[in-house]
Amino acid sequence: MAACLFLTGCGPSLPPSKPLSQLTPQESEGRQVFVSRCARCHYANSDSALHGPGLFGIYRRKYLRNGAPANDDRVTDIILHGRGMMPSLGDSMDDEQLQALLAYLHTL
Protein backbone atom coordinates (compact mmCIF):
# COMPACT_ATOMS: atom_id res chain seq x y z
CA MET A 1 0.00 0.00 0.00
CA ALA A 2 2.84 2.41 0.71
CA ALA A 3 4.14 1.85 -2.81
CA CYS A 4 0.68 2.56 -4.18
CA LEU A 5 0.83 6.13 -2.99
CA PHE A 6 3.57 6.83 -5.48
CA LEU A 7 2.02 5.10 -8.44
CA THR A 8 -0.70 6.31 -10.72
CA GLY A 9 -3.70 4.16 -11.51
CA CYS A 10 -4.28 3.02 -7.95
CA GLY A 11 -7.42 5.08 -7.60
CA PRO A 12 -8.05 7.20 -4.55
CA SER A 13 -5.77 6.05 -1.77
CA LEU A 14 -7.49 4.40 1.15
CA PRO A 15 -6.58 4.47 4.82
CA PRO A 16 -4.68 1.38 6.00
CA SER A 17 -6.39 -1.95 6.65
CA LYS A 18 -7.40 -2.93 10.16
CA PRO A 19 -4.19 -3.92 12.01
CA LEU A 20 -3.71 -7.68 12.44
CA SER A 21 -3.42 -7.21 16.20
CA GLN A 22 -7.02 -5.95 16.25
CA LEU A 23 -8.64 -8.78 14.30
CA THR A 24 -11.51 -10.60 16.00
CA PRO A 25 -11.20 -14.40 16.40
CA GLN A 26 -13.41 -14.89 13.32
CA GLU A 27 -11.38 -12.43 11.24
CA SER A 28 -8.16 -14.17 12.33
CA GLU A 29 -9.58 -17.52 11.27
CA GLY A 30 -10.45 -15.94 7.94
CA ARG A 31 -6.91 -14.68 7.59
CA GLN A 32 -5.66 -18.27 7.99
CA VAL A 33 -8.00 -19.32 5.20
CA PHE A 34 -6.72 -16.45 3.07
CA VAL A 35 -3.09 -17.32 3.68
CA SER A 36 -3.60 -20.97 2.80
CA ARG A 37 -6.07 -20.62 -0.12
CA CYS A 38 -5.71 -17.16 -1.64
CA ALA A 39 -2.34 -15.58 -0.83
CA ARG A 40 -0.47 -17.43 -3.57
CA CYS A 41 -2.46 -15.41 -6.10
CA HIS A 42 -3.57 -12.26 -4.27
CA TYR A 43 -1.87 -9.64 -2.14
CA ALA A 44 -3.98 -8.59 0.85
CA ASN A 45 -2.08 -5.39 1.51
CA SER A 46 -1.62 -4.03 -1.98
CA ASP A 47 -3.53 -3.11 -5.11
CA SER A 48 -0.80 -4.66 -7.22
CA ALA A 49 -1.54 -7.82 -9.12
CA LEU A 50 0.14 -11.11 -8.33
CA HIS A 51 -1.68 -13.81 -10.34
CA GLY A 52 -4.94 -12.06 -9.54
CA PRO A 53 -5.63 -8.44 -8.58
CA GLY A 54 -4.59 -7.17 -5.15
CA LEU A 55 -7.47 -7.32 -2.68
CA PHE A 56 -6.42 -4.40 -0.48
CA GLY A 57 -9.51 -2.33 0.32
CA ILE A 58 -11.75 -4.63 -1.71
CA TYR A 59 -14.91 -3.83 0.24
CA ARG A 60 -14.01 -0.18 0.71
CA ARG A 61 -14.29 0.43 -3.00
CA LYS A 62 -17.70 0.50 -4.51
CA TYR A 63 -17.03 -1.86 -7.39
CA LEU A 64 -14.97 -4.91 -8.22
CA ARG A 65 -12.73 -4.70 -11.24
CA ASN A 66 -15.37 -6.13 -13.53
CA GLY A 67 -17.79 -3.39 -12.46
CA ALA A 68 -19.91 -5.59 -10.19
CA PRO A 69 -20.73 -4.12 -6.78
CA ALA A 70 -18.24 -5.10 -4.07
CA ASN A 71 -20.56 -7.07 -1.81
CA ASP A 72 -20.66 -10.47 -0.13
CA ASP A 73 -22.90 -11.99 -2.79
CA ARG A 74 -20.53 -11.17 -5.62
CA VAL A 75 -17.37 -12.05 -3.72
CA THR A 76 -18.86 -15.34 -2.49
CA ASP A 77 -19.80 -16.18 -6.06
CA ILE A 78 -16.22 -15.58 -7.24
CA ILE A 79 -14.80 -17.71 -4.41
CA LEU A 80 -17.24 -20.58 -4.94
CA HIS A 81 -17.28 -20.61 -8.72
CA GLY A 82 -14.07 -18.89 -9.80
CA ARG A 83 -13.81 -16.31 -12.55
CA GLY A 84 -11.62 -16.16 -15.62
CA MET A 85 -8.20 -17.50 -14.62
CA MET A 86 -9.26 -17.91 -10.99
CA PRO A 87 -10.19 -21.50 -10.09
CA SER A 88 -13.33 -22.34 -8.15
CA LEU A 89 -12.42 -22.77 -4.48
CA GLY A 90 -15.79 -23.77 -3.07
CA ASP A 91 -14.67 -27.33 -2.41
CA SER A 92 -11.64 -26.21 -0.40
CA MET A 93 -13.53 -24.72 2.54
CA ASP A 94 -16.66 -25.24 4.59
CA ASP A 95 -19.27 -22.56 5.23
CA GLU A 96 -17.74 -21.49 8.52
CA GLN A 97 -14.39 -20.91 6.84
CA LEU A 98 -16.08 -19.03 4.01
CA GLN A 99 -17.86 -16.72 6.46
CA ALA A 100 -14.60 -16.16 8.33
CA LEU A 101 -12.81 -15.40 5.07
CA LEU A 102 -15.44 -12.83 4.10
CA ALA A 103 -15.12 -11.23 7.55
CA TYR A 104 -11.36 -10.99 7.04
CA LEU A 105 -11.74 -9.52 3.54
CA HIS A 106 -13.88 -6.77 5.09
CA THR A 107 -10.90 -5.72 7.21
CA LEU A 108 -8.62 -5.12 4.21
Ligand code: HEC
Ligand atom coordinates in the same frame (compact mmCIF):
# COMPACT_ATOMS: atom_id res chain seq x y z
C1 HEC B 1 -4.66 -19.63 -8.83
C2 HEC B 1 -4.74 -18.22 -8.51
C3 HEC B 1 -5.88 -17.72 -7.65
C4 HEC B 1 -6.27 -18.17 -6.40
C5 HEC B 1 -5.72 -19.34 -5.59
C6 HEC B 1 -7.31 -17.27 -5.97
N1 HEC B 1 -7.56 -16.32 -6.95
FE1 HEC B 1 -8.92 -14.79 -6.84
N2 HEC B 1 -8.48 -14.25 -8.75
C7 HEC B 1 -7.49 -14.81 -9.54
C8 HEC B 1 -7.51 -14.18 -10.84
C9 HEC B 1 -6.58 -14.53 -11.99
C10 HEC B 1 -8.55 -13.21 -10.80
C11 HEC B 1 -9.03 -12.31 -11.94
C12 HEC B 1 -10.16 -13.06 -12.61
C13 HEC B 1 -10.75 -12.37 -13.81
O1 HEC B 1 -11.48 -11.41 -13.62
O2 HEC B 1 -10.48 -12.81 -14.92
C14 HEC B 1 -9.12 -13.28 -9.47
C15 HEC B 1 -10.16 -12.46 -9.03
C16 HEC B 1 -10.61 -12.40 -7.73
C17 HEC B 1 -11.56 -11.45 -7.21
C18 HEC B 1 -12.20 -10.30 -8.01
C19 HEC B 1 -11.37 -9.07 -7.74
C20 HEC B 1 -11.90 -7.86 -8.49
O3 HEC B 1 -11.65 -6.73 -8.04
O4 HEC B 1 -12.55 -8.03 -9.52
C21 HEC B 1 -11.75 -11.73 -5.91
C22 HEC B 1 -12.66 -10.99 -4.92
C23 HEC B 1 -10.92 -12.86 -5.59
N3 HEC B 1 -10.25 -13.26 -6.72
C24 HEC B 1 -10.85 -13.45 -4.35
C25 HEC B 1 -10.13 -14.60 -4.06
C26 HEC B 1 -10.14 -15.26 -2.76
C27 HEC B 1 -10.90 -14.75 -1.55
C28 HEC B 1 -9.35 -16.37 -2.89
C29 HEC B 1 -9.07 -17.45 -1.84
C30 HEC B 1 -10.27 -18.18 -1.39
C31 HEC B 1 -8.82 -16.38 -4.24
N4 HEC B 1 -9.32 -15.30 -4.92
C32 HEC B 1 -7.95 -17.34 -4.75
C33 HEC B 1 -6.63 -15.83 -9.17
C34 HEC B 1 -6.71 -16.56 -7.99
